[in-house]
Amino acid sequence: MSLPLDRLVARKSGACVPIAFRIALKLDQVSWDEACEDVGLAVFALRNAQKMFKADGLVNWFDTWLEAEACGAKITRGPLGDVTSAAPPTALPDAAAFTIAPPIARAADIARRLVAETREDSTVIGYLTGPATLLKHLNIDETQRAVDYSLALVKLYGEAGVGALLFAEEEAPARPFDAVANLAGYYNLPMLLAARGGVTPEQAKALGYRVESRLRISGWEIAPDTAPDSLIGAA
Amino acid sequence: MGKLFDQHAHLFPGFVYEKDAYGKRAGCDPDLICHGLEPITDIEREGMAGLSDIDVDLIEHKLSSIVEEARDVYMALSISEGIITGDMNCGLFTASGDPVVVGTGIYFHTLLNNAQLKYINKYYVDDPTVGLADGDIFFFNEELAGGVHNLDMFSAMPIFYQGKLLAWAEVGGHQGETGSITPGGFAPTAKSRYEEGIHIPCMRIGRNFQLSRDVLDFMTGSVRNPFVFEADLKSRVATLFQIRNRFVREVERRGVAPVVGAMRKILIKGEANARTRLRSINDGIFRHVLFNDEHGTFFGLTRIPVTVFKEDDTLTVLLQGVSPESGDGPFNSSWHLTRAATAVYLFSYFFRGLLPANAGLLEPVRYLVEGPSIMNSTDEIAHGLANQTCAFATQNLYMVGAKMLYASPHREAVQAPQSRNYSLPIFAGINRRNYFAANFTGTTNAGGGGGRYDMDGEHALGFYWGPWTDAGEVEEHDERLSPIILARHLDKNFHGYGKYRGGTPLLEVTTVCADGCRMSSWGSCDKVTFNFGLFGGYAGPPNPRFVIRDSDLFAQIKAGKELSLGQYALLTERSLKGKYEVTSSSKDAAPFRPGDLIVHSVGASGGYGDVLERDPALVVKDLTDGLITQDVALKIYRVAINPQTGLVDQKKTEQLRTAARKERLRKGKNFDQFIASWRKLSPPKDILHHYGHWPEPRLPKYDKPFWGLYG
Numbered sequence: 028m029s030l031p032l033d034r035l036v037a038r039k040s041g042a043c044v045p046i047a048f049r050i051a052l053k054l055d056q057v058s059w060d061e062a063c064e065d066v067g068l069a070v071f072a073l074r075n076a077q078k079m080f081k082a083d084g085l086v087n088w089f090d091t092w093l094e095a096e097a098c099g100a101k102i103t104r105g106p107l108g109d110v111t112s113a114a115p116p117t118a119l120p121d122a123a124a125f126t127i128a129p130p131i132a133r134a135a136d137i138a139r140r141l142v143a144e145t146r147e148d149s150t151v152i153g154y155l156t157g158p159a160t161l162l163k164h165l166n167i168d169e170t171q172r173a174v175d176y177s178l179a180l181v182k183l184y185g186e187a188g189v190g191a192l193l194f195a196e197e198e199a200p201a202r203p204f205d206a207v208a209n210l211a212g213y214y215n216l217p218m219l220l221a222a223r224g225g226v227t228p229e230q231a232k233a234l235g236y237r238v239e240s241r242l243r244i245s246g247w248e249i250a251p252d253t254a255p256d257s258l259i260g261a262a
Numbered sequence: 263m264g265k266l267f268d269q270h271a272h273l274f275p276g277f278v279y280e281k282d283a284y285g286k287r288a289g290c291d292p293d294l295i296c297h298g299l300e301p302i303t304d305i306e307r308e309g310m311a312g313l314s315d316i317d318v319d320l321i322e323h324k325l326s327s328i329v330e331e332a333r334d335v336y337m338a339l340s341i342s343e344g345i346i347t348g349d350m351n352c353g354l355f356t357a358s359g360d361p362v363v364v365g366t367g368i369y370f371h372t373l374l375n376n377a378q379l380k381y382i383n384k385y386y387v388d389d390p391t392v393g394l395a396d397g398d399i400f401f402f403n404e405e406l407a408g409g410v411h412n413l414d415m416f417s418a419m420p421i422f423y424q425g426k427l428l429a430w431a432e433v434g435g436h437q438g439e440t441g442s443i444t445p446g447g448f449a450p451t452a453k454s455r456y457e458e459g460i461h462i463p464c465m466r467i468g469r470n471f472q473l474s475r476d477v478l479d480f481m482t483g484s485v486r487n488p489f490v491f492e493a494d495l496k497s498r499v500a501t502l503f504q505i506r507n508r509f510v511r512e513v514e515r516r517g518v519a520p521v522v523g524a525m526r527k528i529l530i531k532g533e534a535n536a537r538t539r540l541r542s543i544n545d546g547i548f549r550h551v552l553f554n555d556e557h558g559t560f561f562g563l564t565r566i567p568v569t570v571f572k573e574d575d576t577l578t579v580l581l582q583g584v585s586p587e588s589g590d591g592p593f594n595s596s597w598h599l600t601r602a603a604t605a606v607y608l609f610s611y612f613f614r615g616l617l618p619a620n621a622g623l624l625e626p627v628r629y630l631v632e633g634p635s636i637m638n639s640t641d642e643i644a645h646g647l648a649n650q651t652c653a654f655a656t657q658n659l660y661m662v663g664a665k666m667l668y669a670s671p672h673r674e675a676v677q678a679p680q681s682r683n684y685s686l687p688i689f690a691g692i693n694r695r696n697y698f699a700a701n702f703t704g705t706t707n708a709g710g711g712g713g714r715y716d717m718d719g720e721h722a723l724g725f726y727w728g729p730w731t732d733a734g735e736v737e738e739h740d741e742r743l744s745p746i747i748l749a750r751h752l753d754k755n756f757h758g759y760g761k762y763r764g765g766t767p768l769l770e771v772t773t774v775c776a777d778g779c780r781m782s783s784w785g786s787c788d789k790v791t792f793n794f795g796l797f798g799g800y801a802g803p804p805n806p807r808f809v810i811r812d813s814d815l816f817a818q819i820k821a822g823k824e825l826s827l828g829q830y831a832l833l834t835e836r837s838l839k840g841k842y843e844v845t846s847s848s849k850d851a852a853p854f855r856p857g858d859l860i861v862h863s864v865g866a867s868g869g870y871g872d873v874l875e876r877d878p879a880l881v882v883k884d885l886t887d888g889l890i891t892q893d894v895a896l897k898i899y900r901v902a903i904n905p906q907t908g909l910v911d912q913k914k915t916e917q918l919r920t921a922a923r924k925e926r927l928r929k930g931k932n933f934d935q936f937i938a939s940w941r942k943l944s945p946p947k948d949i950l951h952h953y954g955h956w957p958e959p960r961l962p963k964y965d966k967p968f969w970g971l972y973g
Contacts, residue, residue: 074330078327143338144331144335
């Protein structure tokens with residue numbers, strides 16, 4: 028089991044969790060393709076960055092096209108996975124096929140490995156794309172399929188033993204789907220929010236996300252080209 | 263040697279001091295074990311020339327990351343209790359066989375298991391019947407070849423790049439069962455090495471990245487737990503592959519010379535750091551002595567004194583006047599083990615902060631361990647409990663080091679020793695996953711930490727040999743071993759008192775639910791503690807084996823009775839009916855039946871400073887935390903607490919403490935008076951069988967008042 032979020036924030040000094048996915052890959056000279064092909068190498072890079080930043084927690088993945096790509100979206104990426112072009116999926120798979128699609132299986136495997144390797148000295152946080160962004164990237168209005176995908180991912184993370192969930196929103200943040208919130212509650216996984224456009228603690232709380240004054244989590248992913256001197260500020 | 267050593271030390275003729283007290287034998291070369299770092303190679307020299315300090319730091323970080331990842335992978339893949347909870351080591355070694363970076367749960371292994379690699383380099387590489395190739399996998403567990411004891415099993419793999427040997431990867435840990443006469447590997451009744459199971463000095467067990475089935479069948483056929491043995495061996499090999507792949511990737515990115523050059527520089531940096539630290543500490547001669555009370559399964563006194571000469575940037579550790587080795591039990595250490603054991607103290611406290619912990623840090627330290635003796639023994643006798651014996655030197659070094667560091671800029675590292683008062687049960691039987699397992703539980707990793715110069719000792723701090731260990735989950739132990747853990751907690755009146763108290767261990771209470779479980783146990787310090795108090799603090803209490811046979815536990819549970827399962831409560835209240843046995847820690851395997859209760863821990867540590875100086879508020883806190891009783895508050899700490907309000911009566915407390923100080927002065931003797939009466943005393947003859955000559959084991963008729971003054 029990864030350290031539950033409540034125990035993490037109960038630490039004397041509070042907790043700091045920078046979202047440092049791509050910068051971790053960069054620091055270890057692991058390309059996006061390598062990380063996708065070799066899950067062990069991705070875990071290695073994430074853990075090294077965690078140690079270097081002395082982070083109290085780490086996010087297993089960070090890519091708002093994760094679920095859409097698993098559904099067949101055509102994505103073109105740069106060396107560190109930054110999306111240069113994307114075409115939404117044309118036909119959506121069912122939840123069972125979604126679960127075993129390589130991007131999802133990979134994210135879940137990384138979460139499982141991080142939990143097994145870091146044991147109780149840090150919190151592993153499972154990544155999900157927030158509901159508003161997910162609907163947009165899937166290019167659908169009807170929510171049920173998006174709910175199914177998020178439920179499948181929460182289940183994988185819950186069984187992997189992560190300590191919390193992080194929802195990333197490129198769009199204006201929306202409330203998590205009710206069923207997803209219920210399932211997260213079943214696994215006792217607090218839901219955290221990262222919004223590219225920024226969000227106040229009050230807004231996040233009003234939407235149903237957990238806000239902890241003793242938890243410092245970066246608002247969005249730290250850019251991989253951030254200069255060392257600016258890392259602390261960026262985090 | 264330095265001036266102090268030359269003036270004050272006198273080595274006895276006819277003994278070995280600077281190497282193991284046995285000669286070369288099949289697969290084992292003691293000269294390779296003791297000669298320190300190998301010479302710098304050409305490629306290392308070339309690499310070092312082009313590296314800045316920042317380059318070295320970066321590569322050190324990378325290599326450390328590789329072995330730390332390996333550590334976590336190995337722990338996650340293994341199914342042996344010891345390895346899961348951290349009694350293991352993953353390392354990267356130079357091509358010559360010196361350890362550079364380690365990912366470990368314990369420091370103990372850090373300086374061991376490298377002579378085997380040197381042995382391969384020296385004797386096997388050019389031997390056409392053996393040779394060395396990319397993809398080879400080796401196995402070793404022979405203590406005489408440079409290991410701890412044969413319960414610790416290691417595998418190693420050479421790392422080649424473009425046909426050239428660049429480094430070694432090594433992974434191993436405490437696997438346990440060896441096929442010894444007692445299940446689980448620890449054989450307290452063993453009198454020779456031939457009763458302790460398989461010993462493999464260094465054997466190739468796989469080629470081309472594959473284990474050889476025939477060799478695997480031989481090994482798994484030699485132990486009682488073939489499933490565990492094979493699973494753990496495969497987890498080691500998988501981890502070796504991981505280390506190798508990561509290392510090769512680093513070489514591909516940075517080049518051969520920079521990586522191997524940095525590895526050498528890391529070793530050199532360690533030595534330079536250690537010398538700088540030593541220069542900041544006062545020169546002098548420092549001593550401490552420890553008496554052990556048990557040999558295998560019977561009581562008997564032995565003596566282990568340590569003298570340390572600190573001169574400029576060197577340290578000489580001298581173990582002299584040590585009791586002779588024992589052919590009646592397995593409590594015999596070796597030169598290399600004694601050295602590695604003391605590194606646990608040095609790395610954790612004395613050299614604290616000087617990382618990475620590697621062979622370079624010990625380059626300025628010279629070890630002179632008198633042999634043959636129980637601290638540096640010959641080869642044919644049993645060595646299985648050498649891990650307890652070598653700890654005697656470590657406990658002494660804690661005390662010596664505290665004296666040295668108190669008057670230095672590094673006072674924050676002054677601490678009473680971590681608990682080594684072991685009483686450790688080994689459970690053997692079919693577990694709930696339906697395979698045979700024989701091992702201890704992770705409670706081993708929850709000994710009390712010593713009182714510190716500025717604060718109390720930590721409870722359930724960690725394993726004696728290193729802090730990065732875990733006590734494991736009770737439910738998982740219940741699955742992997744045959745008994746059931748009923749309770750784990752911190753017990754009452756079970757630590758050393760002091761201005762800052764020692765830490766208490768996790769006490770575990772275990773029972774058996776069905777027939778078929780056998781239990782052996784080992785340990786010592788049943789009557790004489792190893793956990794000294796520091797600067798007036800009380801010692802941690804002795805820790806004998808405590809078992810209740812044929813208890814009415816299950817009847818009481820069925821009747822819904824509330825039970826207090828603490829050691830203190832059970833022994834003072836006797837609320838369970840049954841046969842109470844408080845005995846010597848080491849016992850051979852015997853069947854345990856449902857309702858039998860085993861109450862055990864690895865002991866509590868000593869306190870720091872005078873009990874009369876403990877803040878009364880802390881005494882009240884100990885009381886409310888259930889760590890002490892009213893009796894202790896009043897009679898030891900001399901604190902008057904109102905039982906109704908729980909508040910301290912300050913005035914009465916001051917009176918009690920003043921009276922206690924006067925009483926001490928009244929009872930006090932001057933040094934000459936004390937020593938005159940002290941020298942008339944001697945222990946009963948029946949516990950001196952293994953001691954040597956009393957009072958000086960090595961010098962008949964020597965009658966100076968203190969050991970170590972041989973002028």
